[in-house]
Amino acid sequence: MASLCLLFAVSSVAQEKTKPISPPDSSQVIAPADTVLQPFDQRIINNLRQMSERKTIMGKLLKAILVFDRKPEEVYGLDAELIEREFERHTYKIVRRVDILNMNAFGYSVNDTSRVPRNFFEKAGNSLHVKTRQGLIRNKLLFKTAQPLEPLDLIESERLLRQTDYLLDARIVVNEITTSDDSVDVFVLTRDIFSLGGSGSFTPSSGSGRIALRELNFLGQGHQLRTNYRFGLDAPRSWEFSGSYLVENISNSYLSAEVIYANQNYYQERSFFLRRDFFSTNTKYAGAIGLGRVEERILLPPIDNDTLSRYGTLGYDRRDVWLARSFKPKSYNLGYEARGRIIVGLRMINTNYKKKPTENFDDNTILLGSVGYSIRKYYKDRFLFGFGRTEDIPVGTFVSLTAGYEKGSSYRRYFGATTSFAKYTPSFGYLYGGASYGSFIRNGNWEQGVLDVQSLYFTKLYERGNWKLRHYLLGHATVGINRNPEEMLSINNENGLRGFRSEFVRGTRRVSLNYEANLYTPFSLFGFRLAGxxxxxxxxxxxxxKSSPFKEAPYRGYGIGFRLRNEYLSFSTIQFLFSYYPRLPVNEDLSDFRIFNTSRSYYDFTDFRFTRPGVAEFR
Structure with missing residues (x-):
């Protein structure tokens, strides 16, 4: 039985093979290609196939959950050279017809329309899922029937669909057989994720636990509900609850409305937001209105030889309004869409403090104005942050200047600047660099300033059979300038050392360097992919x-573990890591070794879209 369980746990799936070719004929069903498995993988599959043919309980179970004769799907459109002008020959043609094929969560593929659910669990999962309504998908498209096809409409629409939380993947193709010199027929293929999900934990020794539920596509309408409930806690109260409800793309306007409620021991929030982002390169207007009331406990500056953490309560009401407009430079090349955009924006933030832990918090109104220039485009690749799904890689250049003032108990001006760039090629990998600076100016003195510099590089994907390897390197430096005493930086978790947690290791200048290697294995069980x-x-x-962070030895963290991800479900990525920290603070009782889990990826892309005028963050 032990050997059966071992074989069952390492059931493997065939490699999803990526090959750069020209976009396929959209009128044809895309045929999958054969993939040669490594001998070790083939032996496992043969053993499982033989066991599934037995008339035992284990054999029947394996036959119900595994499919042995399914070939891997061929993925098209991943060649970076093809994406820039993938559909330029169809620019300004009239869209004659748009056909939408929305597939259920399990057993289907946007790259191979002949795939269907084969086993019991795929069929059962689909029966419990409500598919996304076609009208919701149609509202995401930037092109309409009986209208000219603008440049970038097809690839931008595909990207918007693929980045939707309740869709796993999307593909837009043109029917080349029926296409004429002045009109086109378009196919839109999408695949849902299983949008209902949750997680939980329980500690028998203390009786405490957590239950989290989420629905990312309520009744197929695209509404998103997230809740989190904790129980069995210590004083001051035994329970906590937080939740949010989001309605996106209201009336095909790309307006989103969100309500947030949090009732926790040391954090309470009631907020409402109505916003519209620069969701596409061609978006002209963006803005938001936000109303919120927050009460939270913050960590106060330590006193010399302090062995206990000191906290204070901060409570405030905030009103936040901003509006921005983008302008497209003129292009005299018919059919070529200029990628650059000039953006101007205004923002007003009004904050009224109800509870103040120190005298450094005064009621204030901040008025900001920004002007920026953005060039952005997207490439497609896989095995970056997901486990085989198509991912969009943002590249481009962004520059912005922000100026304004804050009026409260006194008057001070604000100045900020931001710049960033990113490059990507399949043979080199991805390189991102960005820097931002912002500071208030009072009576000629610069205060509450911050300089932030960040870089990210990941290599190309190295492949050996069904095994895939990618390396990541992240550098981040944050320098505070004349910050308030209660404003301090930490190196906890994503701020420096993953898995590290200390209340006393804090400062005003921080430099961190992070390395990670991800080994994507061919093993899968119930759709959960495994990576080391x-x-x-x-x-x-x-x-x-004036102190340099490099005068003392660095804090270090080393670790190894594994990551699980099911792309068909709304579950977050699950990571279990075993870590070691050689240097710890002397006034805290911490362990050198730690086992922890997290659902948050340590790396992410920075897009080149204009968000909103803002004050440089110090965190």
């Missing part, structure tokens, strides 16, 4: 405007 993780983190920290 190896990481090494370094972080330097100092206090004071």
């Amino acid at each position: 993780v190896l990481f090494a983190d370094l972080a330097w920290l100092s206090t004071g405007n």
Whole structure:
């Protein structure tokens, strides 16, 4: 039985093979290609196939959950050279017809329309899922029937569909057989995720636990509900609850409305937001209105030889309004869409403090104006942050200047600047660099300033059979300038050392360097893909405007673990990591070794879209 369980746990799936070719004929069903499995993988599959043919309980179970004769799907459109002008020959043609094929969550593929659910669990999962309504998908498209096809409409629409939370993947193709010199027929293929999900935990020794539920596509309408409930806690109260409800793309306007409610021991929030982002390169207007009331406990500055953390309560009401407009430079090349955009925006933030832990918090109104220039485009690749799904890689250039003032108990001006760039090629990988600076100016003195520099590089995908390897390197430096005493940086978790947690290791200048290697394995069970993780983190920290973080030895963290992800479900990525920290603070009782889990990816892309005028963040 032990050997059966071992074989059952490492059931493998064939490699999803990526090959750069020209976009396929959209009128034909895309045929999958054969993939040669490694001998070790083939032996496992043969053993499982033989066991599934037996008339035993284990054999019947394997036959119900596994499919042995399904070939891997061929994925098209991943060649970076083809994406820039993938559909330029169809620019300004009239859209004659738009056909939408929306597929259920399990057993289907946007790259191979002949695939259907084969086993019991795929069919059962589809029966419990409500598919996304076609009208919701149609409202995401930037092109309409009986209208000219603008440049970038097809690839931008595909990207917007693919980045929707309740869709796993999307593909837009043109029917080349019926296409004429002045009109086109378009196919839109999408695949849902199983939008209902949740998680939980329970500790028998303390009787505490957590239950989280989420529905990302309520009744197929695209509404998103997230809840989190904790129980069995210590004083001051035994329970906590938080939740949010989001309605996106209201009336085909790309307006989204969200309500957030949090009732926790040390954090309470009631907020409402109505916003419209620069969702596409061609978007002209964006803006938002936000109303919120927040009460939270914040960590106060430590006193010399302090062995206990000191906290204070901060409570405030905030009203936030911003509006921005983008302008497209003129292009005299018919059929070529200029990627650059000039954006101007205004923002007003009004904050009224109800509870103040120190005298450094005064009621204020901040008025900001920004002007920026953005060039952005997207490539497609896989095995970046997901486990085989098509992912969009943003590249481009962004520059912006922000100026304004804050009026409260006194008057001070604000100035900020931001710049960033990113490049990507399949043979080199991805390189991103960005820097931002912002500071208030009072009576000629610069205060509450911050300089932030960040870089990210990941290599190309190295493949050996069904095994895939990619390396990541992240550098981040944050320098505070004349910050308030209660404004301090930490190196906890995503701020420096993953898995590290300390209340006393804080400062005003921080430099961190993070390395990670991801080994994507061919093993899968119930759609959960497995990847190995190896990481090494370094972080330097100092206090004071003139002190260098590099004068002392860095804090370090090393670890190894694995990551699980099911792309068909709304579950977050699950990571289990075993870590070691050679240096710890002397005034805290912490362990050198730690086992922890997280659902948050340590790396992410930075898009080149204009968001909103804002004050540089110090965190």
